[in-house]
Amino acid sequence: MMNIKNKIEVNGEITVIYLKRRNSEDVKTIVDTKNLEKLKELGLTWTAKWAKNTNRFYCQASKYLGIINGKPKYKTANLRPRTFKENSKNRKGANSNAKTGVRNVSFSNKKYIVQFMYQGKNKVFGRFENLNEAASVAEKIRRKLYKN
Structure with missing residues (x-):
């Protein structure tokens, strides 16, 4: 012990x-x-x-x-x-200061941006007009990257 x-x-x-x-x-x-x-x-x-x-x-x-x-x-x-x-993979929800309220989705230049830290680098996975579409893509990528 x-x-x-x-x-x-x-x-x-x-x-x-x-x-x-x-x-x-x-x-x-x-x-x-x-x-x-x-x-x-x-x-x-x-x-x-x-x-x-x-x-x-x-x-x-x-x-x-x-x-x-x-x-x-x-x-x-x-x-x-x-x-x-390791702990980030188990976290639920967006950061408390997230303006979109969606994990891995930010808003800039009138677009919703899906981005992740992956293998030590920030990677952008797309820019979207619609928050729901960006949220859906973020969820799919999260499942693929973290295999939850």
Whole structure:
């Protein structure tokens, strides 16, 4: 069994994990003690990062913890080490800042553009007048590239 590389304090049903911060004091986060074994199995170092858009800290692992089949990643059963690339394949829906509301479809110069990051490069798969047509093409390409 591996161990969490952070300092931890077990206090009954609650465990405190001290998150490392660069050039600053540690930040505490609280987890259920019943989840501690799962976290130890991952054997990761946890750090605190500041999110300017929400004015809050968030917890970041030394390896990317992925989503299983598009399920919310905050559920303990869904945590598993993954690369960003592997995790992107399981993501559902568009980014929260997507203007079209459709994953892999953007809008520019009065056209809907279907584009993907594939093999480390951004590839455009077509420009369309109609959002529904672009969304349909994006879905077909996603199935072909990611074989979901």
